[in-house]
Amino acid sequence: MHYSGFRVLKEALTGHKGWTPAWRTPEPQKAYDIIIVGGGGHGLATAYYLAKEFKQSRIAVLEKGYLGGGNVGRNTTIIRSNYLLDGNEPFYEFSMKLWEGLEQDFNYNAMVSQRGVLNLCHTDAQRDAFTRRGNGMRLNGVDAVLLDREGVRQMAPFLNFDSARFPIKGGLLQPRGGTVRHDAVAWGYARGADSRGVDLIQNCEVTGMRIENGRITGVETSRGFIGAKKVGVAVAGSSSRVMSHAGMRLPMESHVLQAFVSEGLKPVIPGVITYGAGHFYVSQSDKGGLVFGGDIDGYNSYAQRGGLPVVEDVCEGGMSLMPMIGRARLLRIWGGIMDMSMDGSPIIDKTPVDGLYFNGGWCYGGFKATPASGWSFAHLLATDRPHETAKAYRFDRFEKGLMIDEKGMGAQPNLH
Numbered sequence: 001m002h003y004s005g006f007r008v009l010k011e012a013l014t015g016h017k018g019w020t021p022a023w024r025t026p027e028p029q030k031a032y033d034i035i036i037v038g039g040g041g042h043g044l045a046t047a048y049y050l051a052k053e054f055k056q057s058r059i060a061v062l063e064k065g066y067l068g069g070g071n072v073g074r075n076t077t078i079i080r081s082n083y084l085l086d087g088n089e090p091f092y093e094f095s096m097k098l099w100e101g102l103e104q105d106f107n108y109n110a111m112v113s114q115r116g117v118l119n120l121c122h123t124d125a126q127r128d129a130f131t132r133r134g135n136g137m138r139l140n141g142v143d144a145v146l147l148d149r150e151g152v153r154q155m156a157p158f159l160n161f162d163s164a165r166f167p168i169k170g171g172l173l174q175p176r177g178g179t180v181r182h183d184a185v186a187w188g189y190a191r192g193a194d195s196r197g198v199d200l201i202q203n204c205e206v207t208g209m210r211i212e213n214g215r216i217t218g219v220e221t222s223r224g225f226i227g228a229k230k231v232g233v234a235v236a237g238s239s240s241r242v243m244s245h246a247g248m249r250l251p252m253e254s255h256v257l258q259a260f261v262s263e264g265l266k267p268v269i270p271g272v273i274t275y276g277a278g279h280f281y282v283s284q285s286d287k288g289g290l291v292f293g294g295d296i297d298g299y300n301s302y303a304q305r306g307g308l309p310v311v312e313d314v315c316e317g318g319m320s321l322m323p324m325i326g327r328a329r330l331l332r333i334w335g336g337i338m339d340m341s342m343d344g345s346p347i348i349d350k351t352p353v354d355g356l357y358f359n360g361g362w363c364y365g366g367f368k369a370t371p372a373s374g375w376s377f378a379h380l381l382a383t384d385r386p387h388e389t390a391k392a393y394r395f396d397r398f399e400k401g402l403m404i405d406e407k408g409m410g411a412q413p414n415l416h
């Protein structure tokens with residue numbers, strides 16, 4: 001079914017009896033050409049582009065829970081391409097360009113809203129670093145505007161300019177950055193993949209991998225063995241668990257990240273604002289809730305819930321930046337499991353097992369990467385060659401010392 005304004009009107013006039021389910025609920029077949037493990041944003045986008053752009057068929061996505069129940073439906077919805085390093089910037093800009101045409105492409109309203117992402121700076125050194133980053137972005141053809149203090153004040157007069165512990169000195173703005181309704185991204189890709197013949201199999205946990213003579217022949221699941229010529233793993237926070245089925249130990253740790261939503265308020269925050277002197281970022285949803293987050297919980301965990309000390313820490317960051325939010329009540333809090341890599345950058349690569357491919361290490365910035373990650377992973381699965389913009393995301397960069405350490409934090413996964 002094609003969604004359009006005309007369709008909404010027609011259904012409104014005929015009692016909404018014509019809507020069909022957005023995707024099927026098929027039984028798993030005995031074997032597929034390609035199996036994608038993980039029905040999050042990256043897995044569903046991969047399946048979608050495999051079918052649509054790379055004309056592959058006999059594809060299944062195996063999801064242990066329900067589609068979109070992982071981080072794709074738990075994040076704070078921010079998209080941006082304000083990276084500095086060459087290994088990252090072209091990839092995230094590719095993603096941004098895909099976001100810009102995504103809703104028309106998969107015929108689904110994902111509420112892509114390019115309302116701007118503003119990173120605040122609070123010291124001269126930070127302003128220098130932002131200037132360098134902005135210039136790096138511009139050299140890659142990406143939009144970047146350096147604002148002085150008055151420029152920031154004009155955009156966000158409610159920030160604490162006058163009695164702040166860390167005075168605002170300016171900010172780096174990416175006007176094309178913004179937010180996207182996160183779970184609609186999963187639904188849009190799911191619907192698009194399903195309509196191109198991809199089997200989306202929910203409640204189907206991958207519990208093992210069958211590997212014969214160095215080649216994968218299929219996966220053991222909670223619904224029995226399913227054969228495959230190729231298997232692509234995109235399970236985010238569960239990466240190390242799932243890849244251990246193939247005997248692999250990954251250069252990554254799993255940590256919890258929490259998200260917070262306040263009660264609905266009148267529109268006040270124009271775009272996304274990030275605090276440069278503490279870990280706090282905030283936007284306002286179309287329903288009026290302040291959507292915000294901060295640091296990860298700081299200990300390794302596979303639990304999809306976080307601890308109270310981080311709630312206090314994040315709210316303190318918010319209060320010091322914009323004291324007026326202390327009057328707003330918190331409505332909802334949840335957590336997701338982050339696949340934190342050693343250098344803070346992802347991996348989209350083949351593995352030593354023939355036919356087994358891996359996509360992960362997104363840390364807490366993988367939502368904005370969803371379209372490019374899906375496209376690049378599909379490219380790798382279909383052609384056995386890395387996509388132009390994802391060439392640096394190799395496993396062997398750690399062995400070869402070619403780290404992509406955007407934050408300059410070294411091998412400290414919890415700090416990236």
Ligand SMILES: Cc1cc2nc3c(=O)[nH]c(=O)nc-3n(C[C@H](O)[C@H](O)[C@H](O)COP(=O)(O)OP(=O)(O)OC[C@H]3O[C@@H](n4cnc5c(N)ncnc54)[C@H](O)[C@@H]3O)c2cc1C
Nearest residue numbers: 038040041042064070071072075076078206336366367368
């Ligand atoms: C609180 C929070 C805030 C965030 N904010 C942002 C943000 O503002 N911007 C941004 O860019 N990124 C953000 N992120 C990060 C982003 O959400 C993730 O990097 C990205 O969603 C991960 O990819 P995914 O969507 O494929 O993961 P997921 O949605 O987690 O998908 C992985 C899927 O694999 C499934 N799975 C796991 N094990 C198995 C198995 N054995 N068998 C079958 N299926 C399995 C899981 O059930 C899950 O559905 C945030 C994350 C969190 C938690």
